[in-house]
Amino acid sequence: MTERKQSIAILGAGPIGLEAALHARMLGYDVTVLEREGVAENVRRWGFVRLFSPWSMNVSTLGLETLRSLGRPEPRADVCPTGREFHDEYLHPIAASLGDRIRTHTLVRGVARSSLLKGDNPGDRSRGRAPFRILLEDATGVSDMAADIVIDATGVYGNPSCLGDGGIPALGETTLRGFIDYQLPDVLGVDRLRFEGRATLLVGAGLSALTTLSSLVHLARQAPSTRVIWARRTTGPDPFPIYSEDPLPERARLAVEGNQLAAKPPPSLQVISGVTVGRLTPIQGKIRVEFRPVEGGGIARAIEVDRIVAQVGFRPDLEVFRELQVHQCYATEGPMALAAALPGASGRDCLKQKSPGVETLRNPEPGFFVVGQKSYGRRNDFLLRVGREQVRGVFGLLEGSFAAKIHDTSGATLEGVTASARGGPRA
Numbered sequence: 001m002t003e004r005k006q007s008i009a010i011l012g013a014g015p016i017g018l019e020a021a022l023h024a025r026m027l028g029y030d031v032t033v034l035e036r037e038g039v040a041e042n043v044r045r046w047g048f049v050r051l052f053s054p055w056s057m058n059v060s061t062l063g064l065e066t067l068r069s070l071g072r073p074e075p076r077a078d079v080c081p082t083g084r085e086f087h088d089e090y091l092h093p094i095a096a097s098l099g100d101r102i103r104t105h106t107l108v109r110g111v112a113r114s115s116l117l118k119g120d121n122p123g124d125r126s127r128g129r130a131p132f133r134i135l136l137e138d139a140t141g142v143s144d145m146a147a148d149i150v151i152d153a154t155g156v157y158g159n160p161s162c163l164g165d166g167g168i169p170a171l172g173e174t175t176l177r178g179f180i181d182y183q184l185p186d187v188l189g190v191d192r193l194r195f196e197g198r199a200t201l202l203v204g205a206g207l208s209a210l211t212t213l214s215s216l217v218h219l220a221r222q223a224p225s226t227r228v229i230w231a232r233r234t235t236g237p238d239p240f241p242i243y244s245e246d247p248l249p250e251r252a253r254l255a256v257e258g259n260q261l262a263a264k265p266p267p268s269l270q271v272i273s274g275v276t277v278g279r280l281t282p283i284q285g286k287i288r289v290e291f292r293p294v295e296g297g298g299i300a301r302a303i304e305v306d307r308i309v310a311q312v313g314f315r316p317d318l319e320v321f322r323e324l325q326v327h328q329c330y331a332t333e334g335p336m337a338l339a340a341a342l343p344g345a346s347g348r349d350c351l352k353q354k355s356p357g358v359e360t361l362r363n364p365e366p367g368f369f370v371v372g373q374k375s376y377g378r379r380n381d382f383l384l385r386v387g388r389e390q391v392r393g394v395f396g397l398l399e400g401s402f403a404a405k406i407h408d409t410s411g412a413t414l415e416g417v418t419a420s421a422r423g424g425p426r427a
């Protein structure tokens with residue numbers, strides 16, 4: 001007699017949700033992927049950006065096998081694809097191979113335990129005997145479905161942080177949202193007209209802000225009446241870390257460019273450091289922005305701009321699993337066990353991360369896992385490579401020792417997975 005495999009619901013068809021689906025299919029689970037928009041919608045949105053990691057770091061063994069089985073060409077390992085190429089040449093074909101296991105345009109509103117409330121049997125593995133109840137919304141209305149295991153891979157890109165001082169809205173921000181880009185705009189492509197010949201305030205100092213800064217300054221070279229004001233909370237020289245012998249040339253190139261712009265801004269660029277945004281006021285078709293100095297930082301001042309690009313980070317949507325028992329980190333809002341095992345992120349090279357071990361993927365809620373970008377909460381140092389390792393870890397926990405059979409293109413060791421999985425399926 002063959003044992004019935006459990007049902008798995010994967011929330012989100014981004015790169016990591018799809019990777020989880022490939023594993024679930026290979027292992028014979030009854031898998032359903034629930035995606036609120038199209039396949040890998042977030043990657044598609046930033047499709048004009050070139051990834052800083054080359055193909056070899058972005059694909060998995062199972063993914064490449066799937067491409068081969070479809071007769072599709074393998075990507076060149078050492079080339080960094082754009083998001084669009086990653087989507088079209090890898091994620092989309094993989095998703096197509098999963099057929100009707102993927103339900104697109106299906107929003108997950110919430111996940112709970114059937115017949116149990118959040119407060120029932122705290123931290124008790126017996127909660128795992130009740131199936132999950134997943135509330136869905138699609139074009140036909142609202143429905144629900146059951147699953148034995150749930151993997152949340154819904155990312156964070158759909159949930160930008162606020163622009164205002166302290167991370168809550170600036171005065172006037174909520175009413176002026178229509179003038180603010182919270183996700184990366186395609187400044188040199190389809191969104192060009194929003195910025196060409198206008199004054200734009202860019203806020204932030206991470207890789208996304210750097211990408212937009214580079215594009216805006218490039219646009220100003222082509223259309224000289226374009227003005228850019230770049231404001232950040234931090235002070236001091238070299239806002240972008242440069243890693244010695246950086247193996248990612250695209251990241252290194254951008255960081256050098258950003259630091260040069262900060263040190264010697266061209267006439268089209270004004271740099272304001274040591275400030276946060278306090279108040280936004282509409283004035284005759286423009287926005288007046290009042291800055292507040294951070295402690296030991298810049299000075300209070302005001303400017304007028306046509307548009308704002310807020311590249312101030314993203315945060316996880318916690319509503320999805322609010323009724324489950326998930327212990328979250330008070331600083332990052334990522335699941336606590338993983339958050340506690342990750343090193344401090346500031347200025348650290350994300351490439352140097354070590355696997356924190358599969359046990360950190362468990363939650364007090366049995367059978368519920370958070371993987372991918374969302375597992376890092378508000379941190380911005382997540383890598384696709386890490387997500388693939390997490391997926392193998394989750395299935396290692398579910399399956400026992402199967403993980404030994406799989407190797408990954410990243411060359412990461414699976415010993416940690418198999419060792420802890422030998423204890424049997426306790427997930």
Ligand SMILES: Cc1cc2nc3c(=O)[nH]c(=O)nc-3n(C[C@H](O)[C@H](O)[C@H](O)COP(=O)(O)OP(=O)(O)OC[C@H]3O[C@@H](n4cnc5c(N)ncnc54)[C@H](O)[C@@H]3O)c2cc1C
Pocket residue numbers: 011012013014015016017034035036037038039040041042043046049050051052053106107108109153154155156157158184208320371372373374382383384385387
């Ligand atoms: C501009 C940019 C460049 C990056 N470059 C790199 C890089 O070079 N190398 C690297 O390793 N990493 C990079 N990253 C980081 C990271 O690898 C990506 O963000 C990656 O897309 C994360 O994959 P994910 O599957 O976890 O989440 P996502 O890609 O965000 O996918 C989540 C999916 O879930 C869906 N979803 C959300 N909410 C719901 C819901 N309630 N119900 C149903 N579906 C839902 C979304 O529509 C989406 O399709 C980059 C990130 C950004 C933003």
